[in-house]
Amino acid sequence: MDWLALALSLRLAFWTMAALLVVGTPIAYWVAFSRWRLKFLVEAVVALPLVLPPTVLGFYILVAIGPRSPLGQAYQSLTGGLLPFSFEGLLFASIVYSLPFAVQPMAASFGAVDRRLLEASFCLGAWRWATFRRIILPLSLPGVVTGMVLSFAHTLGEFGVVLMVGGNLPGRTRTASIAIYDEVQALNYSGAFETSLVLLTVSFSVLLVTYAAQRKVWTAWPAN
């Protein structure tokens, strides 16, 4: 049983979720309300991780955050460290990888808020930010929670991207799913079984609690 890997997975999932709340919310808002004609381009880009093989995505991210890339260089000059094969690099990859899982439910629920309520808010003098905070957000809370839970659970189970970007460094980039793979490679089936069971239990519990707590989420789930 690899507790270290499991703890790392949970930590990664938590920070990915937190980052996606910050990054994903404005993107979801934009996707829901922008009238730009070429909006579909952005929507397609956001949804890309859903269909791309994790290895392909991981490869591009690895190149994008490498020491020769602008992003990698900027990070190095700021922190002195390197992104590839580090927890931060992994976090970056996870954010990209789980972006659609956060953005799509949020955008769907933002867009589902009755337009007339927004208009009423505008006519009462509330600007966009106030309207978002006081009307849109409270009314689309189930969608936001769904987005967060999905990105948490999705990060917990990611494998391909982690392997490409983070490698297999115990305590830094060796997540639970990588540990399981290692155990199986080493023919340690009982170890793999234990870690898998914990991962299964954690993932299932998170989903169970969320869905049970707000049954409305069921209807939001298949949308988009």
Place this chain on the structure above:
Amino acid sequence: MAGELAVRIEKRYAGGALILADFALDLAAGDTTILFGPSGAGKTTVLRCLAGLETPDRGLIRFGEEIWFDGRAGICLTPQARRVGFLAQDYALFPHLSVRENVEYGLAGKSRAERQQAAARMLEFFEITKLAGRKPPEISGGEAQRVALARALAPSPRLLLLDEPLSALDVPTRSRVRTELHRHLRAIRIPSLLVTHDRTEAVSLGHNIVVMVEGDVRQAGPVEEVFRRPAGTLVAATVGVETVVRGEVAEEEDGVLAVRISGGVVHAVSAEDFGPGDAVLVCIRGEEVTLQEHTAGRESARNHFSGAVTAIEKDGAVERVSLDCGFPLVATITRRSREDMELKPGVTVTAAVKATAVHLIRL
């Protein structure tokens, strides 16, 4: 607070419908202007353009000295900057906020104490204090309208816009809420602009009326004037030629109500329950009025008014004859009848109207 509202806008929809609105209104505090017309005439679009919720393709909207929209200069004030109250068709109350929070919503810029005070005043004025803690799904349609009015008026807007405010209600509730709304619109200190396709609402709630047909403003003026003298066949067909006068129920006998109006008494039969002292609008359609040279012996019509012809207007096959019977009365008759009776301005005739043809609207 009042001012002139000048509107000259054009908006074309992707489907091809073109909305043209060109009118100017002198808005006095407490006055209600009706934007009247059949469904699809473009009334709601005009109202939304006034609120800033839709942008016209070109034109100008001016309120007092303030330009709200100027297509040429590229000016378009946001709804937030226009400071108008907007009452949507289904009231659009925020479902997750209590009645009190709904009413306080537009007062975000004020201090907590000011907010509570202003909201309390509104809740009291609209008699919804006891609903303050409830959520919108827990209140009735009539109550929802009062909450929506309180919410729209709490931030002291300069103009109140109402989009078919009674259409969300069932018919039995509608007449009661209409009376309430009438009282409230008179009591508030700002002018209001109300969209409706319902003649009763137009007549009972409005001082002035702007008639829109097929995306175009056809006539604007005082309600009684427009109903009595529609400009052209299209307006006449839309509003129906009608005499509208204010009156007061004097007494009831055998189900027939005697209504006192300036210059006489009108007898009417109504399905609604009226009692002595009730203020009403008396509506008589031009088609229901017959003209006679002098009163014949017995006749079934309960109402006979003697008056002089003041004007005769042609409108297709029929002619509208205006009489002065102590109050203005309009009869629509055929050209042949007019010729047979040799009617011309100055001639005195008797107008007969059946009590069942007199329509009463409670004020």
